[in-house]
Amino acid sequence: MKKNIDIIVANPSGxxxxxxxxxxxxxxxxxxxxxxxxxxxxxxxxxxxxxxNPQIEGIDGSMEMCGLEFCGNASRSFAxxxxxxxxxxxxSAKTVLVSGCDEPLTVELDMDxxxxxxxxPNPVSCEKKQECTIVDFGGILHIIVEDLPxxxxxxxxxxxxxxxxxNPPAMGVMFWNTEEKKLTPVVYVKEVDTTxxxxxxxxxxxxxxxxxxxxxxxxxxSWSIPQPEGTIDATAVVKDGRAAEIYIDSxxxxxxxxxxxxxx
Numbered sequence: 001m002k003k004n005i006d007i008i009v010a011n012p013s014g015x016x017x018x019x020x021x022x023x024x025x026x027x028x029x030x031x032x033x034x035x036x037x038x039x040x041x042x043x044x045x046x047x048x049x050x051x052x053n054p055q056i057e058g059i060d061g062s063m064e065m066c067g068l069e070f071c072g073n074a075s076r077s078f079a080x081x082x083x084x085x086x087x088x089x090x091x092s093a094k095t096v097l098v099s100g101c102d103e104p105l106t107v108e109l110d111m112d113x114x115x116x117x118x119x120x121p122n123p124v125s126c127e128k129k130q131e132c133t134i135v136d137f138g139g140i141l142h143i144i145v146e147d148l149p150x151x152x153x154x155x156x157x158x159x160x161x162x163x164x165x166x167n168p169p170a171m172g173v174m175f176w177n178t179e180e181k182k183l184t185p186v187v188y189v190k191e192v193d194t195t196x197x198x199x200x201x202x203x204x205x206x207x208x209x210x211x212x213x214x215x216x217x218x219x220x221x222s223w224s225i226p227q228p229e230g231t232i233d234a235t236a237v238v239k240d241g242r243a244a245e246i247y248i249d250s251x252x253x254x255x256x257x258x259x260x261x262x263x264x
Contacts, residue, residue: 003264005032009042010077011253012116014199014229017074018044019063019081021257023052026064028264030192033066035262037194042260045196046189048074053097059104062097067191069170070100070139072202073232076116077252079107084254100139100169117249120206126242128214135207140187141168142207150175150184155195159188174204182226183208199229206246209234213243 005022018036033047048071051062061082065071079094092109101121108117124136133144141162148154155173162171169191175184185201188194198204205225212223213236222235230250237245 001264002261004259004261006257006259007036007042008081008257009044009255010074010081011255012073012077012200012202012230013227013232013250013252015073015201016043016045016199017071017077018042018047019074019078020047020049024049024264029064029066031264032262033192036260039260045198046071046074048078050078056097058095059097060094064099065189067170067189067194068099069189069191070098070121070137070203072118072120072206072248073200074098074202075101075105076107076118076202076248077254079118080109080114080116080252081254083109083111100137102138114251114253115249116252117247118202120203120246120248122243122246123207123210126207126210126214128211133207133211133214135210136168137203137206139168140170140172140203141166142172142174142204144174144176144207144211146176146178148175150186150197152186152195155186155188159195163190172201172204172207174201174207176208180226184228197228200227200232200250202232202248205232205234205248209236209246209248210243212236213238213241213246215241 008019047066075098095106126135135142170189172187185198185204216238232250235247236243
């Protein structure tokens with residue numbers, strides 16, 4: 001059956017996210033998302049579904065990623081979408097509930113600059129190994145590797161090792177070029193069995209900040225992390241040699257609401 005659905009396309013530093021406003025049951029997430037991602041004119045890397053929840057005190061909106069994973073870029077983009085719909089001006093803030101995260105997240109917004117700054121959930125663990133750093137957020141696990149070619153072959157090798165031992169909803173390999181100081185994020189979402197070389201990655205940027213924070217003296221540190229399609233700024237408050245708070249920030253371009261036809 002063909003159905004018209006309303007969508008909003010947001011671009012946070014190249015990590016293009018398609019938000020579905022029309023209610024869609026979870027059982028149809030994958031069917032709808034695969035069709036939206038196949039629409040080349042949208043340029044989407046991931047799909048999120050806005051939930052039609054009754055009002056929850058202190059919460060401005062709720063959304064779920066297609067694979068029920070966590071995504072920092074989508075979370076802060078969603079907050080900007082809500083603020084634009086509410087007609088907010090100047091500085092603003094929205095509190096959102098998102099998949100893959102147990103607690104509400106607050107996003108600070110500058111409506112004049114279209115920037116969205118979010119305090120990211122702290123990693124469940126951040127452990128430096130001999131050949132990599134593993135940062136686990138619960139809703140997504142990232143492996144940071146240095147100076148390896150950002151290839152599908154390397155990614156698949158690491159993915160196979162991860163899923164032999166663990167079963168995360170999503171995982172990423174963050175290919176960090178130490179000479180160019182540039183990140184190439186590659187992310188796999190199990191539920192929809194998709195792998196993307198992403199334009200940028202919010203949780204991956206957070207993982208980098210957590211790794212950079214290991215062993216540092218107490219204080220506040222900031223990094224600008226260039227990625228294939230844009231740069232995301234990360235700030236970490238370090239206590240006892242680890243990041244106690246991590247924030248990411250960058251502009252988000254939100255396109256007007258549009259309607260597309262999908263088969264359900």
